[in-house]
Amino acid sequence: MGKLLEGKVALVTGSGHGIGRGHALELAKHGATVIINDLGTSISGEGTGKVADEVVQIIQDRGGEAISDFSDVGDEEQMDLLVERAYSQLGRLDIVVNNAGIVRDRAIWNMSADDFDLVMRVHVRGSWLTSRAVARKWREESKETGGKVYGRIINTTSGAGLLGHFGQTNYGAAKAAIVGLTQTLSLELASIGATVNAISPGGSTRMSATMPGRAAPIEPDQRPEDEFDPKDPSLGSPVVAWLASPEAGHVSGQVIKALGENIQWLQGWTPKATVSNSGKRWEAEKLGGIFATDVFGTRTPGLRLGG
Ligand SMILES: NC(=O)c1ccc[n+]([C@@H]2O[C@H](COP(=O)([O-])OP(=O)(O)OC[C@H]3O[C@@H](n4cnc5c(N)ncnc54)[C@H](O)[C@@H]3O)[C@@H](O)[C@H]2O)c1
Structure with missing residues (x-):
């Protein structure tokens, strides 16, 4: 039996650490060539670094294929170039997993407008920019062939966006906006055959460890794959791999909570x-x-x- 994602090219934003790293390793395991995008920032978006190279090395050591990219998902020119690079260097881009994220938590009365803008920039603008760049490519391809394309976008929402969370008005607004982006873009891309879904993941990461009482971060490659740890941030990654696969061509505009041992299909705002x-x-x-x-x-x- 062939691998689920054999021959596919995937971009995972913010895949240097945590949940994104887990997605990248999982997609590579199923045969995709993965672009490991990561600006290498702190949890609140400061600084830059080359952590993406580390993930490329892990994938290559495991016999997979990956390249690194250090662009900022919030930068229009850099995201257009990144998608161009996928096509020029790897010949195609089939899967985009929008995962990069930062937090700047504070109760609203202590939150600066910069804290709001930067969180919106990385989560919302970042997911929108990669989506627009790849949607333009897929639309061109569909016009040329007169048919459907292979296209999968998987966005990342959160309990804070779906239900609210104290101290995260910026992050909660951003994560709810990502659901709106997912549902609207799924309508726009339906005619060319591309799907757009969102997952609501979890697990112990640098980001979750900033909250009081939360466990220390776990990087997905630093624990044995055959041992189940409910806090492992890569437990949602098989869902991402499946949504990215040819088997999920009929699923679009959906939100799936993929956390710990559970998968939940979420639907909201029904009367x-x-x-x-x-x-x-x-x-x-x-x-x-x-x-x-x-x-x-x-x-x-x-x-x-x-x-
Ligand atoms: N950890 C959780 O419990 C949890 C729960 C729900 C949703 N999420 C979401 O999952 C995603 C991953 O979070 P995580 O917990 O793994 O955090 P993390 O800090 O471990 O990883 C986020 C990565 O994004 C990168 N990044 C930040 N800004 C970037 C930019 N402008 N361009 C490119 N890369 C950038 C960081 O360098 C980092 O490697 C986020 O979208 C987050 O909102 C996390």
Whole structure:
């Protein structure tokens, strides 16, 4: 049996550490040639480094193929060049995993506009820039052949974006925006056959270790593959490999939580209760009663009504 991703070329952003490193190793294991993109920053986005080379070495030592790239995902020119480089050096780009991320946690009253902008830049603009660059290539290819292309984008959201998390208004907004990007782009690319999904991963990484009481980071290659550790940040990587594979061509616009031993298909923003005023405008003064009985009713558990 051939490998799941034989002959495919994949870009994984921010794959020098943590969750992205796990994805890169997994994609390479299944036969993809992987571009290890990583700017090599601190958790809050400062500095640069060559950690991507380390991951390339691990993949090559395991008999796989990879090249490193040190571009900044938030830089338009660098992302366009990176996608061009994939085509000129590796002949194609089939899979883009948008994973690079930083955090600058603070309660909103202590958060600077720079903390907001930089987090949005890396997560949202970064995911959008790689997506646009590759979407342009796939669209060109589809026009030339008059048919469908092989294209997979896998974005990275988070519990903070899906449910909220204290101290992360910037990060939560960015991770929720990534779901909007995923769903909208999946509609735009459907006609050319490319899919766009998001995963909500987890595990102990440099990033999660910044939160009080969290475990020390684990790098995916620094633990035995056959030992199960629920905090291993690479436990969601098989889901990424499958979503990237030919088998998942029918899955698009979806959010999959891939964390620990569990896989969950998530769906949000479905109506919980609908009340009609039968062709008439509502009156605000009467809504208290309507909300108490017909909208929220007994379904208050889980509602955050202050506090
Ligand atoms: N760790 C968790 O529990 C968790 C939970 C949910 C979602 N996530 C998401 O998973 C992704 C990976 O996070 P992680 O925990 O592995 O963090 P990490 O800090 O270990 O890895 C993030 C990587 O992104 C790189 N990076 C940062 N800015 C970059 C830029 N501008 N260009 C290119 N690379 C850049 C960093 O150098 C780093 O190697 C992030 O998108 C994060 O939001 C993490």
